[in-house]
Amino acid sequence: MIATRRDIGTETAIAAFLAEPVLARLLEALNEGGEETRIVGGAIRNLLLGISHSDVDLATTALPDETIRRGKAAGFKAVPTGIEHGTVTLISKGQSFEVTTLRSDVETDGRRAKVMFGRDFAADALRRDFTINALGLTRDGKIHDYADGLADLGERRVRFIGDARERIREDYLRILRFFRFHAQYGTGGPDAEGLRACIAGRAGLAGLSRERVRAETMKLLVAPGAAATLDAMMGAGLLMSVIGGVPHLSRFAAVARESGEGVHPAFRLAALAVAVREDALRLRERLRLSNEEFDRIERIALAQEGLGGQVELHSIAALRQFGQVVGSDAVAGAMVLLNASVGEEVGRGVQQRIGELGRTPPFLPTGKDVMRLGVPAGPQIGQVLEAARHAWIEAGCPGGRDEQMAFVETAMA
Known part of the structure; x- marks a missing residue:
C-alpha cells in the first residue's frame, strides 16, 4: 500500500x-x-x-x-x-x-x-x-x-504485525520491545492482544542473553511513559522476572516526574530496584551491567544506607563529608530517592541541600605545598596530604586555601 x-x-x-x-x-x-x-x-x-x-x-x-x-x-x-x-x-x-x-x-x-x-x-x-x-x-x-x-x-498504538504470539516466538526479546516501544510511543494501556501474547510467552525471557535484556530495560526506563508501562508489566507478572526483585513502583513514578530530560538510565534503575547494596549486586549479575552503571547504583545504595532514611537530620557539613566517601552525585541521588520513598517530591529544602552539596569546594593543597613547608620528597608527602584531607572532610569540607593549608600544617605536626 x-x-x-x-x-x-x-x-x-x-x-x-x-x-x-x-x-x-x-x-x-x-x-x-x-x-x-x-x-x-x-x-x-x-x-x-x-x-x-x-x-x-x-x-x-x-x-x-x-x-x-x-x-x-x-x-x-x-x-x-x-x-x-x-x-x-x-x-x-x-x-x-x-x-x-x-x-x-x-x-x-x-x-x-x-x-x-x-x-x-x-x-x-x-x-x-x-x-x-x-x-x-x-x-x-x-x-x-x-x-x-x-x-x-x-x-499512538503499538501493535504486533499479524499474530502477536507468533511474532514473539520468533524472538522473545520482542516482549520487552513491546513494552519499551509502548513507553516511548504509546498512549493509554498497552494493546490488549499484544499484552496477552507477552504473558503467554514470558517463559521465553529466561533464554535471552542478559546483555539483550539489559539494553531493552535501560531504554524502557528513560522513556516518557516508563512509569505507567512498568505498572502494566507488574500487573502482567513480567517485571519481577526481569529485575529479579520487588520493584519500588511509586518511588520510580515520583522520580520519573521530577528528573525530566537527560536522566541517566542507571539512576532510573536505582529508583526502581535499589534500596541496599545487595540489590545493586543482584542487578549487576542479572542484567550484566557495565562497570560504570554498577558503580553508579552501588554508590547510590551505599548513600541510602548511610543516610538512614533521615535526610533532614544531616547537616550540610555531614552531607559533604559523606559525599567525599561515596561521591556527591550519589548522595544527591540518594536524597532524591529517600524523599520519593516516603511519597514526597523534592522540596525546596532538599533542593537547596543538593545545591549546596554540589558546591562543595575542592581540596586545594598539593604535594608542592607540602614540600614548601619543609617536607622532603618521598612517601611522607602523600601521608601528610591524606591526613590533611581526612581532617578537612571531618571538618565539613570548608573552602579557602588558607583554611585548608591549616589542615596540612596540623598534619605535619
Missing part, C-alpha cells in the same frame, strides 16, 4: 530529510541498475512523528557484496557488521547507515534466525515486529505501509 504523505507528518520534513547530502548520495548509488533501496525502521517513524532520530536504516534488493561494491564506489567506508543476515554499515562524513538486503526468516529458535535473501519489500516489512516499524520511504518520497502502521502511529 502506498500512503499519501498528508496522512501524517509533512511533505516539507520528508523532502528536507531526503535532500540531506550524504543520504541523497547513498540512495543515488544504491538505486540504479535494476536495484531499489528504501529507508525503513525508526528513522521514518520518528520523522513522521516529528521527533529526532539517530540512526537511518535502509532495506535494499541488492545482495551484500553488491551493496559493499556500490558503497565503496560512492566514497563510503563499508563494514560488514551483520553480513550473515545481509547487513552492511556504510559510513561517510561521520554518518553511518545500516543497509540490509531484503530477507525472510527461514528458521528461528526464539533468539536468532536463519534468513533467506529476496526482493519483496512487502515480505520484508511483514517479518518485522510492530506495525509502526514496517513503514518504508522511497527515494521519491512515497511512503509504503503494509501493516496499517500509519493508522497505529496516528493513534
